[in-house]
Amino acid sequence: MKYIALASLVVLYSLMFIGGYVSAAGLGLSCPDWPLCPNGIMPDQEYLIEWTHRFIAATTGVLIVSTAVGVWINKQSDRKIKVTGTLAAIFVVTQVTLGALVIDLKLHAVLVAIHLGIGILLFAMTLLTVLFAFRLDKTTIQTRT
């Protein structure tokens, strides 16, 4: 579970980086449909950056929700990691839904600001989950010896 959590953090960081580029380059509405771009599931040069943002968002979602499931089925998980892992899962679902609204409402400034704000909260929760997961593992080893 700790390695899925770590992978989520790395993929999430790349996603935020690409999101910043989408915003700064004015590419937010380059793919006007939701959830797929007009040419379907495959990327097209015209929509590539926006498509990459959505594709990595979907991957991040799967990784973060898998981490939360892993946290809940791991008997050694304490309350702190359950809280951060669950909040990260809630934030990632909210963030993807919000992404759809950002497109639907044509990049409304308030929604873009909330999209950034929730992205930061999501990063914080994922980082804490990674830290707790690695510490949990260390504590288990120390208890065993």
Ligand code: HEM
């Ligand atoms: C885990 C999911 C996601 C995260 C963490 C994330 C994060 C970000 C970040 C950090 C930005 C830059 C914001 C800024 O500089 O103000 C951004 C921009 C953007 N995101 Fe996402 N995003 C996610 C999912 C999505 C999804 C599913 C969509 C749906 C299409 C989406 C659509 C957009 C758009 C259109 C922009 C550019 C807004 C603009 O032009 O100002 N995002 N995202």
